[in-house]
Amino acid sequence: MGTVVLLDGPVFVTYSTAIVFSGTEMYDSYDPDRSWDGQRNGLCGAGAPGALQLVIGTHTGEVPIVVARYSSEPPVEDRWDEVVEVSFEPASAEVTLLGLDGSEEHPLDLPRTRYRVRYCASGLDQADTTPEPADRYLLQFWPAPPAPDRIVRQTSSQAAYWHRVHRQIPMSPAEQATDDMVRSREQEREDRRRFGDRVPPERLRAVELWLGDIQAIDADLMWALAEADDETHRGVARWAALRALHVAGLDREPALTPALAALRSGSPMPKPFDQHTFWYAYKDAVPDTFVPRIPGTAFLPEGDDEIVKQQWYALPTISSTTHPDSLTAALETVVGAALVHGPDQYREFLRDLWQTFPQLHHVTAGS
Template sequence: MRVLFEDVVPVAYGQFYVVSRELPDMTKAFAGQVNGLCGAGEPGALFLMTGTHSGRVRLRVELHEREPPAAADEWEEVVEAPFVPRGATVDLVPWGDGTLAPLPLIPDGPETGPLPTFRVRYCAAGMDEGRDPFGGFDPDTLEDDDYTYMDQRPDRYLLCFWPDDAPDGAGGGPGGGPVDGFPRPDAIVLRTSRAAGYWHDWASALPAPPSLWEQVEAARRERQEQERRAEEYRRRDEARRWGGRPPGERLRRVVGNVQGIARLDRDLVDGVAGADDAVQREIAVWAARRAFAHAGIADLDWLAPAWTALRHGRPLPAEFTDPAALFARISDRHEAGGHEPGGYRIVAFARRGRGAAPSLGAMLDAPVNPVAMAVPALAAAAGPDPLQAALEALWAATTTFGTRRAEFLAEVRREFPVVDSAGPG
């Protein structure tokens, strides 16, 4: 037997602890136990109760190689509980303070493999007397600065540890070590005082902690609920981005700048998606021409190769594939010819910064440079996916028309009646 600690321990709120890492939670420490003095419900920690509410109590901590003999008659309260440390050394910790003393349960240092399960015996004497704030001292005889009653508390305690892995009957104790690999449950060996009885009754009334199976089931249900919420959020977000309802599989495969037109006119988007590839390609080329015409740049002579390529379904010549370079070239020609557009600004349709985002209608009503809005329609109309080409070209044309977008969208339906009869894609 080794004495690991023998001194006074400061206590507050009638408690102190033995911990491997974190301090234990009081309710979790005692839930499912019959005893209310030594809470061992949280792995690696012990929650220990005293009769003294605030003061310093005598404590002795012993480490035994095997189960010690029964507690001596001097002790009025005796309880036992299992303890699984998370390290070779644990700490004795007062309430609201740091480590008071290390308690090396494996003196030779950490062992390879799992740490042993220990059995602890917590003995107490004088708990009822300890509940007296002055511990038997007459407060009328104490000077104002006399705190003797805090240091000379009437209650005292013994905490014993031993490995609980001996074969049944070893060490003279009943029951020996764990049964079927599980530590023996806690037990009240001796119950005498009203103070101890109060805590035993409190602990036994706590609801039992969930079983391992219940914990696994709870984790599974929580995971399923998280997955359900994530899927629901994904569906709602997708519906919002696509104008109020989820897209079909054909639309969902489309990438690029197509969700603006979906938010503005989802019925039109579904109609275009339901048309065949040839009609979608016609819509793309037509929308690009209408955007350029509205911007006043459709009949520039040097754009003829681009329109010819679109009309025959061929790739655009390289000089027409970069919208930024094309816009710069058109702007230079306008300035050289005295046709520089004035009173416009280029606007970004992506939300930036904080605050409420403007509505789509408010953004489309802003004054813009129609040339800048129309130019992306050319490259969009030449895209490899006919549906994406049509939707991106329609969006570019819509932004070009700006406040007159309703006229343009009505013109699309007149020019291509199939978009009002085709089903969603």
């Protein structure tokens, strides 16, 4: 089997994209929107005539890419994590590989004929995590008649993501099984990052908040709220907001009277207090008081450092109570109220919360 190495070196890429283009004026004739037309793989787009769009793990920077031409089909090497195949025919005798911005072109000696192309990648999930490139690539060409693209090997979460995003042909049962397996591994890694060894209920897993603050304040409360019902969530949120406003000295502000009445009665929050940005109009109209930040928390409505301006944290708890997801409303409001209390008083606030809502069974962390 004859082999000719066409390129072996770093290629500068931007926006996680490299392009194989045949012609002289790429931006006049290449339509990137067609790259994935009729494809099942999402790493090497061959839908636009005379071009290939390559997904790269690194967003911006130099990555090692080897391009080789073969006289016949080469074997698939075990060292590659991701392998896909497409068909390609150059539109001219001039073929180049370049990053998306096209600042540096790498000519490829590819005579005009029909090719099968194998795109191999490794380290996609590790890209952009180390000073040196963790991802690497191989692009192989050999003469072959046109055939549908295919996914030969898929292992990383990044590859699974791009296959899902760019896919225009339904997955086969085998591809679906592989995708489900990768998704399961992705979810397990994310759960361990957010929750440690404890498996979260789906309701808690779906919360989009940064949960590090509630875990630093009272991890047991987070788990207990995750198992509570919507009515308890709303009750906790209203109670916590009222406590925050009282501690911050805002429960005597006439302008907040409609919001306070709604919190006390459990009635719908009137406008504009149901909008999360309402507090910007009030934050500079009330006196400021400060407490130190609770260690381990990072919730920053206004970019504070180690000092919490109590009013700037208390005011947003009003609209937090109205969040469409009741669990998010409870968690967000409790964190805000705890920060308003500060490191010297937040434990008393939490003790009162547990006593006020006995239905929140104290769940021991790790049980």
